[in-house]
Amino acid sequence: MAGKYDVAVIGGGPGGYSAAIRAAQLGGRVVLFEKENIGGTCLNVGCIPTKCLLEKAALIDKIRKNTENGMLKDAGLFSWKKIQEQKASVVKKLTSGVEGILRSYSIDTVKGKALLREPRTVEIEGTGEKYEADKIIIATGSKALIPKIKGAEKGNVIDSTEALGLKKIPISMAIIGGGVIGVEFASIYSTFGTNVTIIEMLPSIVATEDRDVVKGLTRELEKRNIRIVTGARVEEIKEGSGTKIVKYSKDNTISHIEAECVMAAVGRAPNLEGIDVEKLGIEMDSKMNIKVNSMMETTAKGIFAVGDVTGGYQLAHSAYAEAEVAAENCMGGKLEANLETMPRCIYSLPQLAAVGLTEDNAKEKGIEFEKSIFPYAANGKALAADEPGGFVKVICEKYSGKLLGVHIVGSYATELISSATVAINMGAAAEDFYRMIFPHPTLSELIKESVLSVKNLAIHIPKGQRTDK
Amino acid sequence: MATKIIMPSGGQTTNESLIVKWHKKVGDEVKRGDVLFEIETDKAALEVESYAEGYLLAVKYNEGEYVSAGEVVAYVGALGEKLEDGLTGAEAEEDEYQPIMKKEDATHIGKTSGVSGPAVTSENTSENTSENNYPSKILASPAARYLARKNNISLEDVAKNSPAQPIKRIDIENYIKGRKEQPVEEFYFIDTSNMRRVIARRMAESVSVAPHFTVTMEIDMTEAIKLRQILNEDLKNQNIKVSYNDIIMKCVSKAIEEHPIINSTYFEDRIKVYKNVNFGLAVAIKGGLVVPVVREVNKKSISGIARKNAENINKARDGKLQPSDMSGGTITLSNLGMYGVDSFTAIINQPESCILAAASIVEKPVIVGGEIVVKPMMNITASFDHRVIDGAEGAAFMKDVKKYLEKPQLLLM
Numbered sequence: 059m060a061g062k063y064d065v066a067v068i069g070g071g072p073g074g075y076s077a078a079i080r081a082a083q084l085g086g087r088v089v090l091f092e093k094e095n096i097g098g099t100c101l102n103v104g105c106i107p108t109k110c111l112l113e114k115a116a117l118i119d120k121i122r123k124n125t126e127n128g129m130l131k132d133a134g135l136f137s138w139k140k141i142q143e144q145k146a147s148v149v150k151k152l153t154s155g156v157e158g159i160l161r162s163y164s165i166d167t168v169k170g171k172a173l174l175r176e177p178r179t180v181e182i183e184g185t186g187e188k189y190e191a192d193k194i195i196i197a198t199g200s201k202a203l204i205p206k207i208k209g210a211e212k213g214n215v216i217d218s219t220e221a222l223g224l225k226k227i228p229i230s231m232a233i234i235g236g237g238v239i240g241v242e243f244a245s246i247y248s249t250f251g252t253n254v255t256i257i258e259m260l261p262s263i264v265a266t267e268d269r270d271v272v273k274g275l276t277r278e279l280e281k282r283n284i285r286i287v288t289g290a291r292v293e294e295i296k297e298g299s300g301t302k303i304v305k306y307s308k309d310n311t312i313s314h315i316e317a318e319c320v321m322a323a324v325g326r327a328p329n330l331e332g333i334d335v336e337k338l339g340i341e342m343d344s345k346m347n348i349k350v351n352s353m354m355e356t357t358a359k360g361i362f363a364v365g366d367v368t369g370g371y372q373l374a375h376s377a378y379a380e381a382e383v384a385a386e387n388c389m390g391g392k393l394e395a396n397l398e399t400m401p402r403c404i405y406s407l408p409q410l411a412a413v414g415l416t417e418d419n420a421k422e423k424g425i426e427f428e429k430s431i432f433p434y435a436a437n438g439k440a441l442a443a444d445e446p447g448g449f450v451k452v453i454c455e456k457y458s459g460k461l462l463g464v465h466i467v468g469s470y471a472t473e474l475i476s477s478a479t480v481a482i483n484m485g486a487a488a489e490d491f492y493r494m495i496f497p498h499p500t501l502s503e504l505i506k507e508s509v510l511s512v513k514n515l516a517i518h519i520p521k522g523q524r525t526d527k
Numbered sequence: 528m529a530t531k532i533i534m535p536s537g538g539q540t541t542n543e544s545l546i547v548k549w550h551k552k553v554g555d556e557v558k559r560g561d562v563l564f565e566i567e568t569d570k571a572a573l574e575v576e577s578y579a580e581g582y583l584l585a586v587k588y589n590e591g592e593y594v595s596a597g598e599v600v601a602y603v604g605a606l607g608e609k610l611e612d613g614l615t616g617a618e619a620e621e622d623e624y625q626p627i628m629k630k631e632d633a634t635h636i637g638k639t640s641g642v643s644g645p646a647v648t649s650e651n652t653s654e655n656t657s658e659n660n661y662p663s664k665i666l667a668s669p670a671a672r673y674l675a676r677k678n679n680i681s682l683e684d685v686a687k688n689s690p691a692q693p694i695k696r697i698d699i700e701n702y703i704k705g706r707k708e709q710p711v712e713e714f715y716f717i718d719t720s721n722m723r724r725v726i727a728r729r730m731a732e733s734v735s736v737a738p739h740f741t742v743t744m745e746i747d748m749t750e751a752i753k754l755r756q757i758l759n760e761d762l763k764n765q766n767i768k769v770s771y772n773d774i775i776m777k778c779v780s781k782a783i784e785e786h787p788i789i790n791s792t793y794f795e796d797r798i799k800v801y802k803n804v805n806f807g808l809a810v811a812i813k814g815g816l817v818v819p820v821v822r823e824v825n826k827k828s829i830s831g832i833a834r835k836n837a838e839n840i841n842k843a844r845d846g847k848l849q850p851s852d853m854s855g856g857t858i859t860l861s862n863l864g865m866y867g868v869d870s871f872t873a874i875i876n877q878p879e880s881c882i883l884a885a886a887s888i889v890e891k892p893v894i895v896g897g898e899i900v901v902k903p904m905m906n907i908t909a910s911f912d913h914r915v916i917d918g919a920e921g922a923a924f925m926k927d928v929k930k931y932l933e934k935p936q937l938l939l940m
């Protein structure tokens with residue numbers, strides 16, 4: 059027996075490391091197992107590296123705009139290699155930062171693949187070392203799904219991890235799947251000069267978000283030369299000469315797209331390697347994710363699960379929230395996770411961010427609501443920043459004025475969404491914004507004005523132009 | 528670097544397409560989306576657009592030649608560029624620094640070469656070419672195009688007014704004739720799809736060879752409804768939903784055990800009686816009707832029938848049925864219950880000898896033991912081929928069908 063602990067955490071991603079830290083903060087003796095890199099998907103091959111590339115893409119986009127309008131005489135040259143190097147150094151800085159924090163709490167970090175076959179014992183593959191713990195938190199995350207399409211083998215189709223590290227910017231790229239990851243990669247590569255086509259099976263990209271913002275995002279992406287084919291099912295991927303040919307069907311018609319590179323972004327599946335769910339009596343849901351209750355307990359006593367391995371939102375901040383609840387409950391707490399006001403962000407160019415109900419959600423729930431759409435073009439800072447494209451859509455409950463949903467497409471949408479998240483979490487109503495002061499000129503005024511707009515009280519828009527079409 | 532223009536895959540039965548006409552000459556400037564050449568496949572004529580821009584540098588195949596899908600047909604690139612084999616593969620090591628504005632140059636049409644955007648070609652796979660979803664892209668033979676141009680006729684108008692695509696010369700001629708003869712049209716044409724033609728031929732054949740007679744039974748569905756509820760309750764977790772069709776199929780198949788002649792095919796000199804009941808279900812789809820078959824219903828449980836029917840219906844709606852899914856039927860069920868139909872007769876699906884037409888289940892007052900009670904009733908009408916089945920036989924069979932539907936417990940016997 060290599061050691062006895064209060065809590066053993068399997069997986070060092072956002073779910074795992076934050077659970078370990080919280081459990082240690084509460085006085086627990088904690089061991090954390092990670093088979094690859096601390097930081098998991100998020101820090102190594104997910105949130106952070108994509109954002110590095112998107113930030114650079116946004117910069118290139120700005121330079122290009124200002125060269126076109128004549129402010130800059132020459133646009134200059136850029137190095138893809140340097141961009142990749144900077145991305146790697148950010149990842150390194152963050153992962154070693156997390157390692158440092160884990161050390162500071164005296165959390166034992168074990169490098170190796172953890173095998174969980176008995177309720178209270180974790181074994182390391184290869185060495186056979188055993189660790190005992192009262193409570194176990196599974197945070198093994200997820201891996202990219204390779205779509206079940208004829209010809210879609212490794213080598214023919216790349217996943218998001220490979221797409222992050224391409225040595226060379228491809229001339230053309232077909233992206234299968236118009237979800238968050240597909241759209242972000244479309245923005246990255248189209249800005250760096252690739253001819254990108256997104257092929258989505260549903261009638262729209264990011265279909266779970268509010269129709270109006272999705273429409274707005276689609277329009278902006280198309281303006282940036284991204285071709286979006288919806289309602290289309292990829293049937294086969296074939297080798298062309300030096301290219302790939304993607305065959306898809308749409309409305310009874312078969313079409314082909316030829317591209318240098320094909321990326322699949324069709325979703326992620328839970329990572330269950332090493333976890334003997336059957337033997338432990340851990341039940342799975344219909345999508346083969348680990349089933350948990352609101353206290354993040356699995357159906358096996360003393361075993362918790364958090365993050366992507368439980369399905370759900372598959373977001374890093376969702377993993378954080380779940381991990382904190384699981385850690386507190388491991389240490390004797392009785393907390394329930396509240397994931398209702400989960401902010402959802404897409405860091406594309408332009409960005410999309412949302413919190414709370416979409417218009418369709420509100421209708422399905424039979425809630426009587428009022429809504430407004432307030433354009434970026436009516437905001438001073440947006441114009442000063444040369445970012446007039448986009449809008450904020452607000453949905454309020456009719457009789458109480460309570461904020462139900464805020465949906466933004468436009469520059470810095472992902473930063474703006476937090477004030478809306480706070481408001482919705484606090485149960486704020488439109489009236490609560492009347493006398494709240496927002497700094498001028500900022501994009502954040504868009505939140506206040508769009509909320510006031512629901513009641514026709516926004517200042518910077520002509521009378522009667524509450525565009526709730 | 529020059530971009531290879533590749534022959535798209537055009538047909539379903541052959542891999543080769545004929546180059547009908549080149550729209551560009553070597554040396555012509557080519558923009559993305561320009562039509563480079565026209566091909567004819569086994570099914571249609573197609574225009575092939577350029578997905579590259581620059582100049583047409585070389586043409587490897589001429590008009591009248593057949594080329595396999597995937598073959599390089601031409602090269603598009605910058606004037607003066609050298610062409611060699613394996614072009615796309617042999618790529619120079621890229622400079623570490625590349626111009627920020629490169630993207631803009633590349634998307635400004637015709638400025639630089641070697642940028643291959645996604646190439647898109649379309650091919651209509653639906654049998655019904657009039658269902659072409661790209662009305663703006665009208666398929667027409669070169670001769671038809673020529674004639675239309677000469678007579679100042681828009682192909683769109685011709686397409687709107689009927690013919691299946693590709694539009695042929697004769698269609699244009701008919702259009703011209705029609706324009707002269709019919710100043711005011713009080714009707715319009717829909718062209719017949721393959722499916723329509725098949726339905727038409729088979730139905731006409733059936734009524735002409737098989738003298739039909741029909742027997743209708745009114746059936747109390749109380750017990751069948753109960754059975755369905757119980758089954759669905761039990762099958763909830765297995766993602767199977769039993770429909771009345773599944774229950775009807777099972778009951779009919781049970782009745783056939785006592786009346787095997789119902790499940791047969793008539794020939795001049797003998798009658799072929801099938802040992803297994805392969806049940807076809809008429810499924811309405813866009814533009815027509817298909818009849819996928821559930822095999823060996825006599826050996827299947829109701830849930831097994833349900834699973835297969837559901838699979839068939841999904842395949843039918845997605846246009847994914849294979850010929851093998853639709854062959855080998857020995858009897859057919861058509862159910863128009865969802866349209867609130869009181870009763871109807873169906874035409875036998877040759878070479879079968881019987882088709883059942885199930886109508887809606889309707890609450891009706893019926894008299895039981897001298898009292899009026901309300902019961903869920905359904906009419907089933909069977910059409911029989913009188914060459915094989917006589918009135919009494921058909922009636923006796925239907926009596927048993929009624930028995931099993933009204934007392935489905937007897938299925939257990």
Ligand SMILES: Cc1cc2nc3c(=O)[nH]c(=O)nc-3n(C[C@H](O)[C@H](O)[C@H](O)COP(=O)(O)OP(=O)(O)OC[C@H]3O[C@@H](n4cnc5c(N)ncnc54)[C@H](O)[C@@H]3O)c2cc1C
Pocket residue numbers: 068069070071072073074091092093094095096097098099100101103104105106108170171172173197198199200218219239329331332333364365366367372373374375376377405
């Ligand atoms: C391209 C991309 C972009 C993304 N962008 C965002 C974003 O912008 N915002 C956002 O919120 N989310 C984003 N996500 C999602 C986010 O990365 C995940 O939701 C998050 O990482 C989930 O955290 P986790 O701890 O559950 O799992 P992971 O981060 O996947 O971590 C699981 C860890 O467990 C380890 N592990 C697995 N099995 C074992 C075992 N048996 N023994 C030991 N270790 C094991 C793995 O090696 C891994 O390190 C993105 C994802 C991708 C792929």
